[in-house]
Structure formats: C-alpha cells, structure tokens
Amino acid sequence: MVRFTLDDQEIVVPEGITVLEAARRSGIFIPTLCDDSRLEPFGGCRLCVVQVQGIPRLVTACTTPVAEGMRVQSTNEEIERRRRTIVELILSDHPNDCMVCEKAGDCNLQELAYFYDLRTNRFYGQRSQRLVKDQNPFIERDMEKCILCGKCVRACYDIQGVGAIDFTSRGFTAKIAPPFEKDLDCEFCGQCVSVCPTGALMSKQSLGKGRQKDVQEVDTICPYCGCGCNLTLHVSRNEVVRVTSRPDTINEGWLCVKGRFGYSFINSPDRLKTPLIKKDGKFAEATWEETFDYVATRLGAIKSKHGPDAIGGLSSARCSNEENYLFQKFMRAAIGTNNVDHCARL
Amino acid sequence: MPGDITINICMGTGGIAAGGEAVMSAFEDALASADIAASVKKHCAAHKVGCRGFCARDVLVDVIENGGKHTYEYIKPDMVKRIVEEHLAGGQPVQEWLVKEDYHTFHGKQVRAVLADCGEMDPEDIEAYAGRGGYEAALKSLTSLAPTDIIEELKRSGLRGRGGAGFPTGLKWEMARNEPGDTKYIICNADEGDPGAFMDRSLVEGNPHAVIEGMLIGAYAIGAQRGYVYIRAEYPLAVQRLTIALGQARERGFLGRNIQNTGFDFDIKVKLGAGAFVCGEETALIASIEGNRGMPRAKPPFPAQKGLWGKPTVINNVETLANVPYIMRKGSGWFAGFGTEKSKGTKVFALTGKIRNSGLIEVPFGISLREIIFDIGGGIEGDRKLKAVQTGGPSGGCIPASLMETSVDYESLASAGSIVGSGGMVVLDETDCMVNVAKYFLEFTKSESCGKCIPCRVGTMRLLEILTRITSGKGRPGDVELLQELSEDIKMTSLCGLGQTAPNPVLSTIRYFKDEYDAHIIERRCPAGVCKSFIAFTVLEEFCKGCMACVRVCPSGAIVGEKKKPHRIVQDVCIKCGACFATCKFQAVRKRAVYGEIHTR
Structure with missing residues (x-):
C-alpha cells in the first residue's frame, strides 16, 4: 500500500495504481476523455493534468503512478484554466451540433463544455476534414466528432485483439481510420462504440430511435451463448433501441456482435410467437394444447414402430440450464434414447 | 624527389551537390593521363572526405604535401587539370584559386574536437580512421577498463546530450547500467529533423566510425548486446556510409561476437526513419523501432528504465556518441578544458x-x-x-x-x-519579419505534431491561424495576449517535447519583438516588408527604361506596358511574389508599404 496526499487529504491506495484511479476511488472528480480504467493509460486528452509537488510541469493523472509521500493537487485556478483551454481547443475542432446529435445528453465532451461554461470560444478556425460515410452495416462513423482520444483503437487492439483501426496521418490531419481509409470491415463487436466519449462512433440501428434521457434501462443476461454476459437493454416506446453492458459486470462491459447488435429479432414481424403445424402442405398457427398432443402422438408412434433410438433431440444454447437439463431428462427417461445434443457450438 | 601528396576532395552532401564526384573523377583522370610523369602519379592519391564545414565554398580540395596543406575553393572539374599540372607536377600552387582570408577567419575561432577527423579522411575506409587513432578508445575500454570506470570518466568530462535536452550522458548511462536485467539496448538517434540542421548528417557522412565506436563503448558501459541507429531515410549518403562502416567494423572484429577476443558481444542494426519529425522524440523513436506508429508516451518510466521492448535503453544523439571515443582517448580533462562551468566541451x-x-x-x-x-x-x-x-x-x-x-x-x-x-x-x-518567422516554425510543428495530444494537435493549428491572421492584416487587439496565453497552455499541458517547445518561437518573438506584432496589428504594416498584405509593388516611371524584363518574369500577368515605355503594375492582379522587384536592374520596381514605412533597399 502507498500513502499519498491528494488535495490535502491523506489517501492509502494499493501500489501501482495511477493518481486518476486513486482519485476515482476517493470520490474526487478529475475530468478525462481518453482514460478508461479497463484500457492502458494513453495520456492524450491532457484533461486530467494535476500538480505534483516538485514537478514544475503539470502531469497527467492517468499516466502517473502514485508514489509514497507524493503530494498532488487535483484542482486549482491554474489547472482549471488550462483544462478549460483544452476543452475550448477540442470544441474549436468540433461540429458543435449538440442540438441534433444522437449522443447529446450522454456525451462526455458536452458535459465538460457545460462544466466549464463554454458559451463562447476564444479559438476558431479550420476544422478537421474527416467526414466518413462508411457503408458498413453496424457502426456509424461520424469522424468529424472524433477527438482522437484513441479509446476505440485501444479497445480494438488490446481487448478484442483485432486492430481494425488505428491512427493515421500527422499533425492537424491526424485521424483514426481502418487500413487505407476504406470502409470498416471487422467483426463488428462494437467495443469501439461502447467506449467512444463523443458521438463519433454510434450504432447505426439506434440512430434516431431516442436519446439516452428518453430510454429506460433494463438489465438482463445475454441469451446467445453460455458466457452469460450482462446486458443493459435500452427501451424506448416499448422497443429495444440499443444494447450496452455495464463496465462493473462479469464481462466488464465488453460484448460481441450478437450481444450488442443482434436484437432486431425482438420486434421483427417474422418472429414466431405461436407454434405452427403443417396441414395440407402449409404451416398453420396452432394452440399449445394442440401442439403438445400432436407431438406426443407422433413421437409415441415413431418410438413404437422404430424404437427409441430412431428419435434424436437437439436443444438450444439459448435455453437456460434448467431447460436443457429437463430436455435431456425427457429424451433419456421419457423417450429412452441418448440421442441428445445441443447447439453450444456457436 | 617529391614527397607523398594527398588530395582530399569534399564529398559530403554539400560537396557532392556542388559537383564533388565530377571533381574527384577529374583528378583520377588527370592523374592517369599520359601528360603526367609517372613519378608524380606514384606519390599522389585522391581521397573523398566528409563535410569540411565551409559548404558555401564547395567543392573544397585540400592538397597535402609534407604536412603542408593548400586548400582550393569553388573547384570545378575543368579546373583540375591546371591544379594537377602546376601544383602536383610543378610544385607551384595555383594562387588565385586558393582559399582567401575569410576561409581562415571562418576557422579561426572554431575548435575541431568531435569533428577532428571529419573532412580529413575517407569516411568509407576503416583504415583511415584507425590510422588516426580510431578504435583505440574502444579497445582500451573493452580490455582494461571496467564499465563503471567509463561511466565515471564520462561524468568527469561533463558531456551532456547534444540532441537538445542536455541531459548528462554519464548519468544516463549509469541509470541504464543500474537497472536490473540482462537485455539492454543502446540507440543512436540520427533522426535529425530540425529545418536547416545538418550536424548529425555531416558527422555520420564524414566520420561514421566515431559514432560506431561511441556506441560500442556505450554498449560495454551499460551492458547492452544490441544497438540501433535510427536514421532518416532522407539521408541516403549517411545511410550508405554508415552501412559500409558497420560492415568494415564487423570484418575487423569491432562488432559481432567476442569483440577483439574480450568475450563481449555487440552488434548494431540500422533502422530507417520514415520522415516523421516526432520520431526524434525518444519514446516515439522506440515505438517506431518496435514497428508501431511513432507516437510518444508519457514519462516516467524513462527509456533508461523501460525502453525498447520494455528493456532498459540508452538513447544518445549522434554528436554525443561521436564525442565519446575522443573523450576516452584524450581524457575527460581534455574535453572539460573546453566550454563553461556547466556546459563542457x-x-x-x-x-x-x-x-x-x-x-x-x-x-x-x-x-x-x-x-x-x-x-x-x-x-x-x-x-x-x-x-x-x-x-x-x-x-x-x-x-x-x-x-x-x-x-x-x-x-x-x-x-x-x-x-x-x-x-x-x-x-x-532586418529584411526578416519576426511574426513571419514564428509563423514559419508553427507551420512546421503544426504539420509534424503526431496528433496524439490535443494541445499540440489543435493548439499549434490555432497558434498558426492567429499568426496568419496577424500577417495578413486581420490581426485584432488582444491577439498577442491570446497567443501568449495559448502558448503557455500548450507548453504546460502537452505530452512530449514537441508540443512543450512548439510555442517557443512565438513566445520568444513576442518577448523581444512585440513592436513588430503591434505594427502588424495596430499600424497595419510589416516593418520588414515581408508580409504581402501590407506591401505593394509599383513602378517608378522616371526610372523605368521599358525593358520588359519584369513583364517576362511576372507569373500573373500583372505588369502592363510597351517596350521602351514605362510599365505599370495592375494591383488587383499582382500576387506580390516580388519577381519583378528582384529582376529590375534599374531599381524602378519599388516595394512600398500600404500604410506607413517599411524597410526598403
């Protein structure tokens, strides 16, 4: 454990953690746009600058490990003035179209602009020309809103192990892009969308379906596979409009393409809601009683004519453990066969 | 009987650009020609040498005979024959082509310590370097000195990093040496990127072996087995000579396994930089060698603790490393004899x-x-x-x-x-506008920022835009203060040295030349007559001979007039390139301020 002073408050934290993390744990707010405790520190946005006694320059809290006896000032007039300049600089290269932005109300940059009361901006001038119309199916990339915090790059490379995007170009024209600035062509896990602090990366399916303040959040478990990732469904007007996951869950907020984007079946008109029985070559809707009777009769007939091993059962990974247990019990005890399997191989 | 004559021809990048290769072959041809007596030929040898320093006088040729040296300047291939006939064969130097007084005053106050052998020997010949004491220091270090002795000697010499920051080299080596671990690296930073700088290029071109020897001594001192030279791909001659030198050093057993039978293994790889200025920053340079995008990261950990591939790494500039063999050979006292209390050498x-x-x-x-x-x-x-x-x-x-x-x-x-x-x-x-100078450097840093941190990426752009607005007549009261505030914020909050120092040209010009900024903003004039928005070119009719010279050079067709009649410049069409001003022999084209006064010729 390391003992250090943060804003005149003595704090004891485990060795090796950063000043920013220590501040978080102590409930002291330090603004940041590029830090995520699940990702490697980056030190790019420079908003978390703090004063450390004995160091003439300001240092970033996200990259500075806590050291024994360190004295850190997280806020004062100078620090806040410099942070304010940084937010001003970001906004001077930003569309500032919060009125129509999908992310409004859930945007870290917007929050900071509010926090620093940036009604006017001392800086203006050329804006980065980064507008990308990307034809990929899932991720809306409005790169004019990108602040180059690099969180998407780190999530893609370090978490997903894919490396579909990276920094490219230099100076004011620097940007984040897929190879050769082509359309994004990856596994579309959407980790990048989940970490983006602005409206640069959004889910295409969610566009125009309701901002964060209008949705109701419902926590659940992903039904797709046995991993059991935690999901948060964002429901608006009785429709799931977005799926996210909380960072403090077993899956640390990371999801795959199915969990994050595979929810359109919920309200699909093609979705089966009642059993169908084929009559005269055509499927017709049936009641559950009808269906159980029909299945029991047919299975009984097959079993008595061909024996139990003529029957096989295949269940679904999307059923719960209990349901799968009952299913194999049914196959073994009621039917009398070991021909039972399940689609766990996604 | 004539003694041996050595002819040294400057073949640094400057010398080659001035025609050094042609001069070299002219000497070889002349010495091979039948007109020259065999006795002369036998004693003459032409060598290419690295940068001589006085590039403005290239091609420089030294004729060294019996320890006496005659230096010729501005030599062209067609002049070679006469030098060979009159000087080499006849023993009479061609007086009118010898360097003049200013060549000697140019060298008068210089001290050639690290450049001692640069321009005096063939850089592609390890024997030439060895003949001048080269590799003696490495041999002595590896055979009879402990690594700590070397570090102590360097600390005594007071050598500080020549790349810019001036960190004491001995201390840096000691830090890396004291880090635990068996695998360590030494890197030579030859990614010289400052506009108008050619110190490291000239050193690598003129004396690559000194850099290699310095790295070898450093490697032994810190315990590194592998070194890298990170060098700009835009320096083809330096890369070529360095590669040749590395090959020769390997052949002579100064690189590779079991160096000079001491049991010490060390080898050097060349890594070409792809032209990013920021890769001169040490953490970005390391990222680049590792195959990643050259972007700096926060320090600490310093490279001496966690550098290349996460191992302790020393990064030294070319000039720093080239100083090392001379210090080890001539002693720290010799080196510390130059310079001031805190800046030695x-x-x-x-x-x-x-x-x-x-x-x-x-x-x-x-x-x-x-x-x-x-x-x-x-x-x-x-x-x-x-x-x-x-x-x-x-x-x-x-x-x-x-x-x-x-x-x-x-x-x-x-x-x-x-x-x-x-x-x-x-x-x-006085013909340089200081606001424009600041703008020039910001143009550079704005383009060369890696884009990682916001103050540098966006801040330098905004600085440049404010400077551009001042130089184009749209400056506003308060702009100077805004420049100062933004500069301070960029300096204090940027991630790496590039951003932390990028506003310096702005701050220092405001500090000393605020009157020029004010002249632009308040009086709407550029005192040096550089900024185009504040100047106009006009023709003085009484001086104009109607020679049409300016009409021919004007790229925008802004000058009208007939032959032998005074011309006129149409201001709306004029792009103020100044071509007419430079061309007019009669001083009829005048540069004047739109408002107030400017410096004129």
Whole structure:
C-alpha cells in the first residue's frame, strides 16, 4: 500500500495504481476523455493534468503512478484554466451540433463544455476534414466528432485483439481510420462504440430511435451463448433501441456482435410467437394444447414402430440450464434414447 | 624527389551537390593521363572526405604535401587539370584559386574536437580512421577498463546530450547500467529533423566510425548486446556510409561476437526513419523501432528504465556518441578544458540564414553569439543589419541583436528564451519579419505534431491561424495576449517535447519583438516588408527604361506596358511574389508599404 496526499487529504491506495484511479476511488472528480480504467493509460486528452509537488510541469493523472509521500493537487485556478483551454481547443475542432446529435445528453465532451461554461470560444478556425460515410452495416462513423482520444483503437487492439483501426496521418490531419481509409470491415463487436466519449462512433440501428434521457434501462443476461454476459437493454416506446453492458459486470462491459447488435429479432414481424403445424402442405398457427398432443402422438408412434433410438433431440444454447437439463431428462427417461445434443457450438 | 601528396576532395552532401564526384573523377583522370610523369602519379592519391564545414565554398580540395596543406575553393572539374599540372607536377600552387582570408577567419575561432577527423579522411575506409587513432578508445575500454570506470570518466568530462535536452550522458548511462536485467539496448538517434540542421548528417557522412565506436563503448558501459541507429531515410549518403562502416567494423572484429577476443558481444542494426519529425522524440523513436506508429508516451518510466521492448535503453544523439571515443582517448580533462562551468566541451552548429559564411561549425561552449556571427560567419550578407539569431530549430527561440554577447551554453541560451537544441543556428536580418518567422516554425510543428495530444494537435493549428491572421492584416487587439496565453497552455499541458517547445518561437518573438506584432496589428504594416498584405509593388516611371524584363518574369500577368515605355503594375492582379522587384536592374520596381514605412533597399 502507498500513502499519498491528494488535495490535502491523506489517501492509502494499493501500489501501482495511477493518481486518476486513486482519485476515482476517493470520490474526487478529475475530468478525462481518453482514460478508461479497463484500457492502458494513453495520456492524450491532457484533461486530467494535476500538480505534483516538485514537478514544475503539470502531469497527467492517468499516466502517473502514485508514489509514497507524493503530494498532488487535483484542482486549482491554474489547472482549471488550462483544462478549460483544452476543452475550448477540442470544441474549436468540433461540429458543435449538440442540438441534433444522437449522443447529446450522454456525451462526455458536452458535459465538460457545460462544466466549464463554454458559451463562447476564444479559438476558431479550420476544422478537421474527416467526414466518413462508411457503408458498413453496424457502426456509424461520424469522424468529424472524433477527438482522437484513441479509446476505440485501444479497445480494438488490446481487448478484442483485432486492430481494425488505428491512427493515421500527422499533425492537424491526424485521424483514426481502418487500413487505407476504406470502409470498416471487422467483426463488428462494437467495443469501439461502447467506449467512444463523443458521438463519433454510434450504432447505426439506434440512430434516431431516442436519446439516452428518453430510454429506460433494463438489465438482463445475454441469451446467445453460455458466457452469460450482462446486458443493459435500452427501451424506448416499448422497443429495444440499443444494447450496452455495464463496465462493473462479469464481462466488464465488453460484448460481441450478437450481444450488442443482434436484437432486431425482438420486434421483427417474422418472429414466431405461436407454434405452427403443417396441414395440407402449409404451416398453420396452432394452440399449445394442440401442439403438445400432436407431438406426443407422433413421437409415441415413431418410438413404437422404430424404437427409441430412431428419435434424436437437439436443444438450444439459448435455453437456460434448467431447460436443457429437463430436455435431456425427457429424451433419456421419457423417450429412452441418448440421442441428445445441443447447439453450444456457436 | 617529391614527397607523398594527398588530395582530399569534399564529398559530403554539400560537396557532392556542388559537383564533388565530377571533381574527384577529374583528378583520377588527370592523374592517369599520359601528360603526367609517372613519378608524380606514384606519390599522389585522391581521397573523398566528409563535410569540411565551409559548404558555401564547395567543392573544397585540400592538397597535402609534407604536412603542408593548400586548400582550393569553388573547384570545378575543368579546373583540375591546371591544379594537377602546376601544383602536383610543378610544385607551384595555383594562387588565385586558393582559399582567401575569410576561409581562415571562418576557422579561426572554431575548435575541431568531435569533428577532428571529419573532412580529413575517407569516411568509407576503416583504415583511415584507425590510422588516426580510431578504435583505440574502444579497445582500451573493452580490455582494461571496467564499465563503471567509463561511466565515471564520462561524468568527469561533463558531456551532456547534444540532441537538445542536455541531459548528462554519464548519468544516463549509469541509470541504464543500474537497472536490473540482462537485455539492454543502446540507440543512436540520427533522426535529425530540425529545418536547416545538418550536424548529425555531416558527422555520420564524414566520420561514421566515431559514432560506431561511441556506441560500442556505450554498449560495454551499460551492458547492452544490441544497438540501433535510427536514421532518416532522407539521408541516403549517411545511410550508405554508415552501412559500409558497420560492415568494415564487423570484418575487423569491432562488432559481432567476442569483440577483439574480450568475450563481449555487440552488434548494431540500422533502422530507417520514415520522415516523421516526432520520431526524434525518444519514446516515439522506440515505438517506431518496435514497428508501431511513432507516437510518444508519457514519462516516467524513462527509456533508461523501460525502453525498447520494455528493456532498459540508452538513447544518445549522434554528436554525443561521436564525442565519446575522443573523450576516452584524450581524457575527460581534455574535453572539460573546453566550454563553461556547466556546459563542457564543444558543440557543432549548422550556421545558416542571412550570414556571409554559412556552413558547419564547431565551437567551444561559452563563445559569444557575436563571435560566431561576425568572426566565424563573417557578418551579415550584403552588410545589412543583424536582427536576431534563431537557435534550436522549431523548439527554440529568437535572440535579438541586442543580446549578441550572450554566451552560447545550455543555461545562457535558456535564460535568453531559446535553447542550444540540436544545433541549428539561423541568422536573421532586418529584411526578416519576426511574426513571419514564428509563423514559419508553427507551420512546421503544426504539420509534424503526431496528433496524439490535443494541445499540440489543435493548439499549434490555432497558434498558426492567429499568426496568419496577424500577417495578413486581420490581426485584432488582444491577439498577442491570446497567443501568449495559448502558448503557455500548450507548453504546460502537452505530452512530449514537441508540443512543450512548439510555442517557443512565438513566445520568444513576442518577448523581444512585440513592436513588430503591434505594427502588424495596430499600424497595419510589416516593418520588414515581408508580409504581402501590407506591401505593394509599383513602378517608378522616371526610372523605368521599358525593358520588359519584369513583364517576362511576372507569373500573373500583372505588369502592363510597351517596350521602351514605362510599365505599370495592375494591383488587383499582382500576387506580390516580388519577381519583378528582384529582376529590375534599374531599381524602378519599388516595394512600398500600404500604410506607413517599411524597410526598403
């Protein structure tokens, strides 16, 4: 454990953690746009600058490990003035179209602009020309809103192990892009969308379906596979409009393409809601009683004519453990066969 | 019976650009020709040598005979025959082609310590280097000195990093040596990127073995098995000579396994930089060698703790490393005999700009700027008035003419608002606009920022835009203060040295030349007559002979008039390129201020 002073408050934290993390744990707010405790520190946005006694320059809290006896000032007039300049600089290269932005109300940059009361901006001038119309199916990339915090790059490379995007170009024209600035062509896990602090990366399916303040959040478990990732469904007007996951869950907020984007079946008109029985070559809707009777009769007939091993059962990974247990019990005890399997191989 | 005659022909990049290769082959042809007596041929040998420093006089040719040296300047291939006939064969130097007085004053106050062998020997010949004492220091270090002895000797010498920051080299080596671990690296930073700087290039081209020897001694001192030279791909000649030198060092057993039977293994790889200025920053350089995008990361951990591939790594600049063999050979006392209390030794500078004698110079620390400019540099071109000296490239600042007595050392230049930097020294005169100078450097840093951190990426762009608005007549009261505030914020919050120093050209020009900023913003004029928005070109009818010369050079067709009748410049069409002004032989084209006065010729 390391003992250090943060804003005149003595704090004891485990060795090796950063000043920013220590501040978080102590409930002291330090603004940041590029830090995520699940990702490697980056030190790019420079908003978390703090004063450390004995160091003439300001240092970033996200990259500075806590050291024994360190004295850190997280806020004062100078620090806040410099942070304010940084937010001003970001906004001077930003569309500032919060009125129509999908992310409004859930945007870290917007929050900071509010926090620093940036009604006017001392800086203006050329804006980065980064507008990308990307034809990929899932991720809306409005790169004019990108602040180059690099969180998407780190999530893609370090978490997903894919490396579909990276920094490219230099100076004011620097940007984040897929190879050769082509359309994004990856596994579309959407980790990048989940970490983006602005409206640069959004889910295409969610566009125009309701901002964060209008949705109701419902926590659940992903039904797709046995991993059991935690999901948060964002429901608006009785429709799931977005799926996210909380960072403090077993899956640390990371999801795959199915969990994050595979929810359109919920309200699909093609979705089966009642059993169908084929009559005269055509499927017709049936009641559950009808269906159980029909299945029991047919299975009984097959079993008595061909024996139990003529029957096989295949269940679904999307059923719960209990349901799968009952299913194999049914196959073994009621039917009398070991021909039972399940689609766990996604 | 004539003694041996050595002919040294400058074949650095400057010498080659001036025609050094043709001069070299002219000498070889002339010496092979039947007109020359066999006895002369036998004793003459032509060698190519690296940068001689006085590039403005290239091609420079030394004829060395019995220890006496005659130097010729501005040699062209067609002049070679006469030199061979009259001097080599006849024993009579061609007086009118010999260097003049200013060549000697150029060298008068210089001390050639690290450049001692540069320009005096064939850089592609390890024997030439060995013949001048090369690799003696490495041999002595590896066979009879402990690594700690070497580090102590370097600490005593007071050698500080020549790349810009001036960190004590011995201390850096000691830090890396004391880090635990078996695998360590030494890297030579040859990614010289400052505009107008050519110190490291000249050293690698002129004496690559000194750099290799320095790395070998460093590797032994810190315990590294592998070294890298990170060198710009834009330096093809330096890369070529370095590669040749590495091959020769391997053949002679100064690199590779079991070096000189000492049991020490060390080898060096060359890594070409892809032209990013930021890769001169050590953490970005490491990222680049590792195959990643060259972007800096936060320090600590410092490279000496966690560098290349996460291992302790020493990164030294070319000039720093090239100094090491000389210090180890001649002793720390010799080295510390030059310079000031805190800045020991000598420093190589690339002296350029509005100076009469531009070139590569080496001076002891503590020399004054005035001595460099007026004694070595020979004063300002065209006897105009000195305005300022810009040192340290895009990270440095401008020191005004009133501070020319400033001593050239790390501390004094820093307190004058500039830095020693890697050694760029650009002389500015009264025809240079200081706002424009600041704008020039910001244009550079804005383009070369890696884009990682916001103050540097966006901040330098906004600085540039404010400067552009001032130089184009749209400056507003308060712009100077805004520049200062933003500059301070960028300096304090940027991630790496690039951003932390990028505003220096702005701050130092405001500090010393605020009147020029005010003239642009308030009086709407550019005192130096540089910024186009504030000037207009006109033709003085009584001087104009109607020769049409200006009409022919005008790229925008702005000049009208018939032959032998006075011309006129149509202001709406004129793009103010100044071609007419430069072309007119009768001084009929005049540059005037739109408002107020400017400097005119």
